[in-house]
Amino acid sequence: MPELLRIANQATALTLSGGASLAPVDVAYETHGTFDGSNAVFICHPLTCDAHVAARGPHDDPGWWDVMVGPGRPIDTRRHFVICANVLGGCSGTTGAATRAADDAPWGARFPDVEISDMVAVHRRLLAALGIDRLHAVVGPSMGGCQALQWLLDHPADADRFVIIAGTARPSADNRAWNAVARHAILSDEGYRGGAYAPGPGPLAGLATARMIGHLTYLSETELERRFGPSAAGPHRGPSALASYLDHQGGKFVRRFDANAYLTLLGAVDRFDAFSRRSAVTTTPCPPRVLLVSLSGDRRFGRAHSEHIAAELAARGVEAAHHHETGSDLGHDAALLDQPELAARVADFLDLDTIQSLPRTGHAT
Structure with a gap:
């Protein structure tokens, strides 16, 4: 189970990018490993994940990134102190639409718009509360990127x-179009009730x-064709198998996620435009090292998105x-x-000995 930490109250309210003031703000987070003062790695999670990035032992539930985080994994918790927190606006412990406002009623659709920069502001407040003033690395896939x-x-x-895996600096019109259809599906459901639905139904x-x-x-x-196309084996073949698979995915999701929270996070991604304003990175005397990763067949944030980020950086x-x-x-x-x-590739990039042998002003390719 994640721990809960209050990082903003009425006296220290969080001012959001849009100008709204938010208090209280609680953050759900988990840590792995032991902090030695210089080995902290912050994991930023994708759209619908949470703070439970990896299992903490053989009897713990699986995490969403067990293949990457844990003892002996690329982000090795025997060497690194890993922190992962549910984002602001999420629904897995951190303050969001599903939590209660000052009037003791759920925020619901009243919850203010959240930007990616607001999520980062909450991450930084959490680190300050934990006494961590510098990180070995920040790593994030998808929205985490x-x-x-x-x-x-x-x-x-x-x-x-910084490691940015399958991320974007600005969603394409195609990305936003898919999100618009998803948003319409929620808003047109009669159970939405303007966002004031009761928890549960x-x-x-x-x-x-x-x-x-x-x-x-x-x-x-390619993967959809491989799983459900004419050459797929056994019961997975054909249109009914694909429909059944999607029904299963939708059914699993509604048991763990809140609709208003989903709308909050979709909006944050849609509005994201990282290079649209001045940034501090242009004035830093010693730029950090950056690894960009793109994935073959990625229909969300493919290679062109990483190449755009590289050019802008x-x-x-x-x-x-x-x-x-x-x-x-x-x-x-x-x-x-x-x-x-x-x-x-990630393990190599995070390895201290490998990185220290590289020039400070550039990266290996």
Whole structure:
């Protein structure tokens, strides 16, 4: 179970990017390993994940990134002190639409708009409360990569290196179109009730459909064909098998996620435009090291997104290594799956001895 820490109260309210003041703010987080003063790695989670990045032992529930985080894993908890926190606006412990406002009623649709930069601000307050003033690394896949990028731009001195896996600096029109259809599915469900639904029932059908829409974009066309096309084996073949698979994904999702929280996070991603304003990274005398990872078959944030980030960072004096994962064509979801090529690249980048042998002003390719 995650721990809960209050990082803002009425006297220390969090001022959001949009100007709203938010208090109280609680953060759900988990840690792994032992902090030695210089080995902290902050993991920023994807859209619908949470603070439980990895199992803490053989009897713990699996985490969403067990393949990457843990003893002997690429982000090795025997060497690194790993922190992962549920984002602001989420629904897994951190303050969001599903938590209670000052009037003791759920925030619901009243919860203010949250930006990626607000999520980073909460992460930084959490670290301050934990007594951590510098990180070995910030790592994030998907929406977590957006958080890592925002962190890099606004607070480059916070970490020695940043890893952005299948992230984006600005969602494409295609990305936002898929999100618009998912949003419509929720808002048009009669159970939504303007966002004032009671905890439990709510717009379950709409939320399930929204998840199905999103899930389709997480798998490559090749992977869908492999699983459900004419050459698929056994019961997985044909249209009914694909429909059943998507129904299953939607059903699982509504048991663990809140519709208003989903809308909050979709909005934050849609509005994200990392390079649209001035950033502190242009003035830092010693830029951090950056690794960008893109994934073959990624229909969300493919190679062009990483190349755009690299070009924009270069224009600001920050060189970035770009690794294009070719060992898999699963698509966006491959970021969270067992991918040996990706795992080895991340482990190498986070390794102190390897990094210290590189010039401070650039990266290995």
